[in-house]
Amino acid sequence: APESPMSSSESVKSLTELVQQPCPAIETSKDGKPQESSEPPVSESLSTTPLPLSGHSALSIQELVAVSPELDTYGITKRVKEVLTDNNLGQRLFGETILGLTQGSVSDLLARPKPWHKLSLKGREPFVRMQLWLNDPNNVEKLMDMKRMEKKAYMKRRHSSVSDSQPCEPSSVGIDYSQGASPQPQHQLKKPRVVLAPEEKEALKRAYQQKPYPSPKTIEELATQLNLKTSTVINWFHNYRSRIRRELFIEEIQAGSQSQAGSSDSPSARSSRAVHSSEGDSCDGVDTEGPPEGKQSGLEADEYSNATTKSQGGQAESAFEVGEEVPQDARSSEKTESFHLEMESLEDTDDEGRLKTPRQSSPPGSQSLGETLETMPNSATEEDASTSAASTSVLTGESSFKSKESSEKMLSVPSTSSTLAAGSQKANSIQSLFSFSEAARSKNTRDNTLRKKKAANLNNIIHRLEKAASREEPVEWEF
DNA sequence: TCCAAGTCAATATG
């Protein structure tokens, strides 16, 4: 039950124009009246999305997405970030109001947007919304209004609670004495949320290097050895794989936009958290551009792919160096996989670290080994033919409204219950829909880091290739 | 069934 925030009538219109741009004459046939509906549920408590309207209710945006030209996701997020920070607008508000996503999702999206061509229809949606929002002259204002309203509501609530005893939502029923602060009777039913200890992550990463796609059997073993639920291990692999992929995309994008000549600077610092524990090690080259001043942010910190990490004191551990050469080693022997992960991380000093969780350490295994795939076909950075093309920049100045509709049933404007701002929105001619710039994306990535990651990921890719062996499909993996 | 892509939502961090 997606609740599509924002009105769409306007967007639809612009959208169409947009679409039209590239190819005149098209669609005609179906069409359908964009019926929108949903409202900006003010988020707030349960928006159970009544969704009485069975059928399809929230369309339009999706149609828009379907027909949208290629967008520069990186550029969009960059601009959005600028606008938000410049106006002191938080991503929570923006996300809930404009994108219909939670804060965490927005953060992720803004920090690591995937390139347009790698996004699914669903994944493009937020970007289309962002673009639409950027094109809306009143975007900031609208959000500010929302913010004000929210604050007001908050104050109000607070007030009443102070004097009264929080009459809110009696609905919850049962247990839970609201914020009384006694996180006491911690719901046992509430699932504690698993938090993997660093050692466990290390072990999993190591396992990943050997086998990005562990068999059920292997998964079981890992789960047992680490004393984790099987599903946790499975989930971890899914998440890890996908996040690694994402990292790659990011670099791809960044590489594409080399040259910082960029007009609108905004150095958007790359995220990059310090990776505690393990040290950088990185034997690979560092990379592009020196960060502007001072604080050296470890630009890279690729935790992913480079899981090797600590090899303390001496003793070599089979970590795979994924760099340069592809690690190939043990021959593969189909099944038989046995692992052993030494999860002990002996850290300097006497260590004695006790994991908070009393997870029993697994028995020491013996040597690991595992199957590996053949030597991989080296990674040639192909890249060349830049097909890129075109970019139709579309700026539409556009004028008008051709429309017959006009009134229609646009309810737009998120009116929250009380306060209605009403008026303001009216015509709105959002014209320049998607602008598009972006020159070719030829990236000449000669980046060591990138290479490293790519290599690390070959297993992954190969696996998928095998799977897709039977098909032809225009897939282009980039090795 | 497995996987990938998107998200959510609880935690971590700043």
Add this chain to the structure above:
DNA sequence: CATATTGACTTGGA
């Protein structure tokens, strides 16, 4: 407080 991270869940494909 706002943002960032991350295990788990949801969708949709095959």
